[in-house]
Amino acid sequence: MSKPILEGRGLSKDYWMGPSRLRVLHGVSLSVAQGEFLCVLGPSGSGKSTLLHLLGLLDRPTEGGVVFEGEDAFAKPKRWRDRMRNEAIGFVFQFYYLMPDLSVLENTLLPAMICTPALAWPVARRRHRRRALQVLGDLGLAERVHHLPQELSGGERQRAALARALVHKPRLLFADEPTGNLDTATGAEIMRVLARLNKRDGLTVVMVTHDERVAEQADRLLRLRDGRLLHGA
């Protein structure tokens, strides 16, 4: 097995509901190898999304830590984690999370816009635009680049979200129920794209889902129930 790109070590997460504490993750540890397609399967409310948010450096664990590419992510400053999310990590969410005021192309360019100063944008824009159009073309959205998200179908929106996650060539892709809001055929199409990216481009994918059929596409399957992994990482 190749060396792990991501490790979760004893991850616990508490939420406070007024005075009472709710622990949604109980010391979850797992490791994701480079080029692996890992799926975390669990029913609704089992803590899958929370786990994904912790691994994706979007949230801070109550206990435990995340090692990303050999670095203890939560020992590093927040700016480092922001930079990693911008440069090395891509996210695909169940509800697409495209910005409604931006066109498909502008949504795809967002990661590049976030890391490029305004002064450098006139020069960098052409390069980033070319790359975004290429990714959108690969995902079959060449004709929809100037449309607003609300003018697209569910499948198209998810592909646009996928294009945004891929445009900056991430080393790790997190997918949170990517087919959860799509019909079967469209969901299968998205899964085919993810599988292709993993097999052809060697992209590491961490996906969480409650759908057994979707999970079948993954190299490795972990089951999560009540905030605990049923099988070891």
Next chain:
Amino acid sequence: MPNEWLAWPWLIPAIAAGGLAALALLAAVLRTPIYKHIICLKYLFCGWKAVVPMVTALPAAIGVFLLILVFAIMNGFAYDTREMTRGTLADIIVDAHMEGLPYYDEFARRIENVEGVQAATPIIQTYAVIRVKPRYTGIRPIVRPCVVLGIRPAEKAKMGRFQEYLGRERLVKRIQDQTDAVLEALRASPGPASTREVQTYLILDILEDIDKAREAGLCSFEECAPAVQPAVKCLELLRKGASPPGDAIREAARGLHSLRDSLKQRRVAPEEVLTVQAGRRGDRRQGAKEPSGCIGGIGVIGTPMPHAVSEIVQAGAGWRVLLTFVAALALVVFLFVWQAGRRHRGRRLWRLATWAWAGAVLALALEATFIPVVPSRTERQEVIDFPLVDYGGDLVVSTIPVRASGALDVEAGGIPKVSSRVLTLVDTFKSGYWEADSTNVYVDFATAQQMAGMDAQPSSDGRAAAPARASQIQVKVKDPARAAETVRGIEEAWQTFVRERPEVGPLHLTVNTWETQQRMILTVVEVEKYITALMLGAMFVGFGVLIGLISYVMAYIKSRDVGILKALGAHDAGVGSLFLGYGFIIGAIGTALGLSSALLMLHYLDAIELWVNSTLHINVFPREMYYFDHIPQHLSAEWCVVVALGVLALSTLASMAGGLLAALKQPVEALRYE
């Protein structure tokens, strides 16, 4: 006014510092990620929801507009009042009150040796009652209280703008301005009908003023009318739409120049302004005591009467301003139409609507730019002080002389002895400063001294001889900005003078700058100015709350966007500053709209006022009430900068409500918004 700014010693360093600060700010902004600028602009101008920030910018625009406009006008009142007051008085007034200052000439020479002093002149000031017999039959004589000021005209002329405020001087200047206008009209080719009408009236105005000049003894009608005749012929041709031949124009110009030269030669020298001209009414009073000349304030020798005043207005200016406003509003609406059209780019109707609106905006802008602003003549009623006495007419001025001891001269029975003089009106005085114009009567120094009882008194009946006295010494300084220092110098000179001349005796002398002496009226105007500014400024508190609320609601509504941006690696501060930029741009739009409209309004203020007056018949600025012949305005660049920066800072600070909400929001929490 621009010259004042140009003369400011810190102008270049201030511009350099401002430029550097602006460059540093621009560089700092350009170093930030581009997403903030793009998304901020999308929030501002994308779709119909952009109406919200635009509507929010309106209170800022109205606030800036009112604050600039009102402050400029109030500042104009204060500035013009100061200028007129200062022009009437002098830089420094050494006041000995009713007691009078002996050896005033000697002390005046000593004052002239104080550092910073340019000239000094003694003045007599006493209170009197004036009786005016109107030149019109059927009107009873008018009796009014007044202040008699004894001056040495040549010296007084050096103190302020005394000479400029004299009726003859004003008349000569007006005729000179009118001849300039006629010469300009002759050089121009025939214009539209309204222009030709104005050109026709120009000559009528000159003829009317020549008649007044004749009454004032500046020229005879027979002398002046032939000089104007060629110009009348040329203007007549212009009125008919024809161009006058070159020879005729040259002849008209020669005539007008000779008129100007003739009037210039007839101008009365400062030292002679109080001299009664020989022959005038002298024959009527043969054998009588020759009366002295006097200059009466226009409010003393006149009475308020309604009068039709003709004004040359810039017709079209009001429409131009109105259309510019409409074009600006249409442009804002166009941005919405354009943005909304983007979502329906396939629909022909939207495309047509967008183009139609763009065309409308362009047409309005062009119309506003090219709408002809031509001079036009209009008449309006105003109340002016109409002189009741002709030049050469008699005024009877009565005073009660007060002796050096403070005692009044009394007649048998202990009744105060009244000293009455018949004075001949030789000129009128109008400074625009009502206090002076309605009370002051200027007479020769020696005459006033006698009237006030301040002339030298020989010893008699056991009483010691008293030297002649003066009420004041007015001082002109070289640098008005350093007048306060000069005041201290004069006070020291006075102490020395009293030590060296003990016979002066104990005397309460006050030395003040004109500003200190007139502080009541100036302070009232200043206080009014700041209270108005404060009240209008309070409006901005409401604007600040509005901006804070809008940015908070915006950050709340856009929670998901905040989460998306943070998930994609945007920093907390960066996302927060997006909403600060949102508030800043709303403030900038408001400031730009308010500032430009206020400057435009101020530029055409008089024309707009006359347009409102003639079109809507609303007398916005009753001149008789304010005693200014135009709406005064004095725009301060510093004030514009303060207001603009204040609004920008306020809008940015207020939008921190939204900025903080966005910055502190956890991405996971924000993404759960769905």
